[in-house]
Amino acid sequence: MKAMDKNEQPAEETRMPHTVTIEDTGERYTCAGEESLLSAMARLGRRGIPVGCRGGGCGVCKVEILRGEFDTRAMSRDHVDDADRAAGRLLACRVYPASDLSLKVVGKLQKSVCRTDRQVTPVTR
Amino acid sequence: MAMTGVLRPGHAQVRVLDLEESVRFYRDVLGLVETGRDAQGRVYFKCWDERDHHSYVIRESDRAGIDFFGFRVLNKAELDRLEADLNAYGLATERIPAGEMLETGERVRFTLPSGHAMELYAEKTKVGNGIPLINPAPWSLQREHGIGPVRLDHALLYGPNVAEVQKIFTEVLGFYLVERVLTPDGNANAAVWLSCGQKVHDIAFAEYPEPGKLHHCSFLMESWDQVLRAGDIMSMNTVPVDIGPTRHGVTRGCTIYAWDPSGNRFETFFGGHLPYPDYETLTWTFDNFGQGLDYPQRKLHETFLTVVS
Numbered sequence: 001m002k003a004m005d006k007n008e009q010p011a012e013e014t015r016m017p018h019t020v021t022i023e024d025t026g027e028r029y030t031c032a033g034e035e036s037l038l039s040a041m042a043r044l045g046r047r048g049i050p051v052g053c054r055g056g057g058c059g060v061c062k063v064e065i066l067r068g069e070f071d072t073r074a075m076s077r078d079h080v081d082d083a084d085r086a087a088g089r090l091l092a093c094r095v096y097p098a099s100d101l102s103l104k105v106v107g108k109l110q111k112s113v114c115r116t117d118r119q120v121t122p123v124t125r
Numbered sequence: 126m127a128m129t130g131v132l133r134p135g136h137a138q139v140r141v142l143d144l145e146e147s148v149r150f151y152r153d154v155l156g157l158v159e160t161g162r163d164a165q166g167r168v169y170f171k172c173w174d175e176r177d178h179h180s181y182v183i184r185e186s187d188r189a190g191i192d193f194f195g196f197r198v199l200n201k202a203e204l205d206r207l208e209a210d211l212n213a214y215g216l217a218t219e220r221i222p223a224g225e226m227l228e229t230g231e232r233v234r235f236t237l238p239s240g241h242a243m244e245l246y247a248e249k250t251k252v253g254n255g256i257p258l259i260n261p262a263p264w265s266l267q268r269e270h271g272i273g274p275v276r277l278d279h280a281l282l283y284g285p286n287v288a289e290v291q292k293i294f295t296e297v298l299g300f301y302l303v304e305r306v307l308t309p310d311g312n313a314n315a316a317v318w319l320s321c322g323q324k325v326h327d328i329a330f331a332e333y334p335e336p337g338k339l340h341h342c343s344f345l346m347e348s349w350d351q352v353l354r355a356g357d358i359m360s361m362n363t364v365p366v367d368i369g370p371t372r373h374g375v376t377r378g379c380t381i382y383a384w385d386p387s388g389n390r391f392e393t394f395f396g397g398h399l400p401y402p403d404y405e406t407l408t409w410t411f412d413n414f415g416q417g418l419d420y421p422q423r424k425l426h427e428t429f430l431t432v433v434s
Contacts, residue, residue, distance in 0.1 A: 051428075052388070053434065054388070055365065055385065055386050055389075056142055056388055057188075057389055058432045074187075074387075076142065076187070076188040076387075077187040078188045078189070078190070111334050112333075112430040113316065113331050113332060113429075
């Protein structure tokens with residue numbers, strides 16, 4: 001089911017824990033290849049990437065992968081278009097590391113109920 | 126109450142990113158009954174106690190969200206009348222031919238100012254709930270599979286122009302406003318809960334800058350215990366849970382919000398008060414929205430306001 005992206009690692013590699021660095025905050029955590037960047041962060045009680053639907057549908061966990069190898073699963077084109085994919089701007093809930101990896105957060109909990117006519121300060125925690 | 130016109134939510138069609146993964150989720154984890162597949166590749170489901178052929182349809186797409194939400198109306202004369210009333214109000218409608226959706230008659234489709242496609246229809250094949258109409262048992266074994274909700278209960282949709290949407294539902298479609306949350310300045314409604322019968326809501330809307338968004342489709346459970354059991358089954362299957370189990374202040378319903386494998390939120394819901402059309406609307410100020418959403422925790426969960434598909 002996983003689409004292979006930038007990576008042809010053998011299956012046993014997916015069990016190796018990799019180090020993920022959130023460059024915005026310097027936060028580091030470990031994530032094995034069978035777990036998404038987002039769910040490993042949330043499970044370890046770490047912060048930095050906004051947590052939303054965890055299924056590739058809502059777009060709030062968008063990150064830009066700066067370094068590292070990874071696999072991806074399907075995510076909504078409402079939030080990730082071809083240019084995003086080419087630039088490594090992806091939803092963290094659908095990215096599975098295949099090496100140590102660093103990223104910056106681009107997702108924002110920006111649109112919200114009642115925030116219709118004013119700019120809102122991005123909340124990226 | 127004599128029920129005429131719009132009777133109840135009849136179906137939702139939701140987009141998923143991986144069809145078979147989603148079929149396994151809806152059939153085996155949520156415990157819906159799969160009732161058919163069509164030439165377009167859509168998969169049809171119903172809840173165990175629903176009698177009509179389907180209430181929840183999924184199709185594979187490269188984006189999540191909702192295609193349309195449909196209401197069952199009393200009969201074809203009411204369908205014609207409601208379409209004429211919508212047109213007289215100034216809303217364009219189109220007729221989707223009978224059979225375009227499996228086992229379903231002609232549908233009247235229109236688009237709300239919130240960007241959501243709505244449908245009305247009068248005919249859908251009654252396949253029954255597996256229990257005889259003569260001397261029926263209270264439930265069938267289908268109830269014991271997965272979470273096993275009773276019916277598709279309602280949907281909450283996010284989009285702009287909620288005031289105009291409210292007018293269409295109350296002035297044309299015969300709904301009434303059960304509860305509302307005011308905007309922070311108190312001059313408008315941030316969210317509205319609308320009923321066409323004696324349910325605490327059949328559809329709800331919240332003001333949101335992007336049109337056509339799905340907040341959740343809700344599935345009715347028979348008890349609070351069944352909601353807790355649903356939470357157990359979600360965790361056993363690592364379903365991502367958003368909020369709950371808890372109780373809403375708005376509606377008084379008990380709830381868990383969680384997401385399907387494509388990030389479409391769904392709810393397992395139980396309870397709620399029983400309004401009548403003559404009851405006064407219940408109003409929540411925005412600074413009490415936290416209690417409205419999660420009464421025990423009094424917390425305005427950020428994901429409720431920001432995460433949609």
